[in-house]
Amino acid sequence: MFITPAFAQAAAGGDTNSMLMSLLPFALIFVIMYFLILRPQQKKVKDHAEMVKNVRRGDTIVTSGGLVGKVTKVVDDEQVEFELAEGVRVRQLRTMISGVRTKGEPAKEKADKSEAKDDSTAS
Template sequence: MLVTPAYAQAAGGGAGAAMQFLPLILIFAIMYFLMIRPQQKKLKEHKNMVSALKRGDQVVTQGGLIGKVTKVKDNNELEVELSEGVKVRVVQTTIAQVLNKTEPANN
């Protein structure tokens, strides 16, 4: 019998292969709950905030400009008045925060 010890040890390693993937699965699960899921939630909240913008809301852009929404356009644009007579066109998704929401007028 000329069987070397290396061949004799290699025969019984079936359960070890599944155990090698367990740490990778755990790392992915932790990354999902700590990084991916909160980012998706934040993105969904921002999308809802932007879609609820209306005329008269005071907003802050990502560039740090504070202004009042004067017009909401259909093509993903807003017209924001920065000061009296100074109006700029802004893409809706660049709104970082809504400072003051306007209440609907009761007519």
């Protein structure tokens, strides 16, 4: 009585062009996200894994907690032992290392200060 019958209209013969056009923005968003977000993140993870794998005795490391020390022993594939101060040794997971400086690499702050001193004496 109160309900009127609804009649569906017939489909327009399978227009695939409109379906392709409706899916195109989603495909473009995925491609943009891949090149701007996913690919650089994968490269960063790969570089970090390579850096951590190449840690050896004598390297200066910086942990993700902010501790700086010199590697005294590579325990195994997962751990390194480093010295924070004279006689203070700590074991750390390799994955928690955020930076590695090799034996011969100069400190950036010292290099910047010496360059500034050289420039001021040259004038």
